[in-house]
Amino acid sequence: MTSIKLKFRPSAVQGKEGSLVFQLIHGRSVRRITSGYRIFAGEWDSKTGRILLPSLSSPRYTFLVSLKTELQWELENLRRMVEESETATGNVSLDEIAANFQPCTDTPDSVFNFIHEQVRHKKKLGKVRSVETYRSMLNSLMRFRKGVDLTFDMVDGGLLELYEAWMQGCGLTRNTTSFYMRILRTNYKLAVEKGLTPDRHPFRHVYCGMDKTVKRSMTFIEIKKINDLDLSRNPSLDFARDMFMFSFCTRGMSFIDMAYLKKTDLDNGCLAYRRKKTGQLLTMEWTEQMQAIMDKYKPNGTRYLLLIITREDGSERRQYQNQMRKINRHLKEIARLAGLPLPLSMYYSRHSWATIARGKDVPLSVISEALGHDSETTTQIYLDSIKSSEVDKANRMILEGL
Incomplete structure (x- = not known):
C-alpha cells in the first residue's frame, strides 16, 4: 500500500x-x-x-481555490502512476x-491532461458554465477509465461504445450521454487540429444527437391560477411565485439571465440584456405586470435588479444556483396549492409563453425572436426582419388579463 x-x-x-x-x-x-x-x-x-x-473578499481567494483544483489533479495523477x-x-x-512524474500540462497528448488544460483555458476566459460541464464530463470519463489515462491515438469506436454503455449502465439518459459525447468530440477534433492524432472518426457509432423531450408547458388558465394565489403569509412561496411570473412576463427569460439583470438594463421603459447562453442582445417593453412585481420588494443593495443575487462578494454564481434550487422546490408546493398535477419549475414559464403565443397565432418568427433563438437553424431564417415592437405587441397580448 x-x-x-x-x-x-x-x-x-x-x-x-x-x-x-x-x-x-x-x-x-x-x-x-x-x-x-x-x-x-x-x-x-x-x-x-x-x-x-x-x-x-480576499485577493488570494480565487488563486487558492484554483490551486486546490490543480493539486487535486496532480494527486490523482500520482495515484494513477502508482x-x-x-x-x-x-x-x-x-x-x-519520482523520476517520471511531470505536471499535467507537460503531456498534452494525454486525453485527461488535454481536457484539463481546456478547463483551465475556459476558466481564464470566464466561461463558468463551460468549465462546469467540461469538468463533469472529464470526471465521468476518468471514472469509466478507473483513473487510467490514455492518448488520443487510443480513442476508437470500440472504446467510445463501451463508454456509452457504461454511462447508460449508470442510469444516465440518452441526452446526457450524448451531451458528454459531444464535449469529448469537441476536444477530440481540437486534438486533431493540433496534430495530436489523425482523425479516425471514432464517434460514428455512438449517439451525439438530441432526443426530443416532453415539453413543459401550461395553459394560460393554469398560469393565472398561480398568479392569483394569495401567498402573502408565506414570503418564500410568494417570492418563488413572483420570480416565476417575472420570467413569464419577460417572454420566458431564463433564471440565470434574471439573476444577472442589472438596474442599468432597465432604462426609459425598456429592458435590454444579453443572454448568458448565446450573448444575443434582447430588448423588451417594461410592462405594468413587471413593475407590479418589482414594487413588492425593497430595492436591491447591489447592482442587480432582482433579489436573487444580494451580495457582491465573489459568490454570485453560488447565490444564483442556491436560489434556483430553492425556488424550484417552492414552485412544486405552489403547483399543489393551485391544484396543478405537475412538477412545476422555472423552465415551465419559457415553454408556456411560447405555447400560449403559438395558440394566439403569433407568427413563429416572432416567437423565435422573443425567445432569443438566434443559434437554432430551425428558426434562424425567420429572425432577420423581426422588430422589437412586434415582439412587445405579442407580449402585451399574452399578458392581458393577468
Missing part, C-alpha cells in the same frame, strides 16, 4: 511563501516531489493537510515514479 500525501515545507525566510510537496511512502521507502506551487504558512492547515481558504506500476510489475518503485 502506497501513501500519497500533500505536505507544506515552510520557507526559512520569515514571511516568505513555502513549498507544497507530494510525499510518497511505500513500505520503508519515502520520496518527496516538489510540486512547484507555493503558499504562505497561514494558508496551510497542518492538522488536516489542506489549504485554508480565506474570506471571499496503480499502473502495481498492475504492470506487482511492485511500486518510488524512484521510478
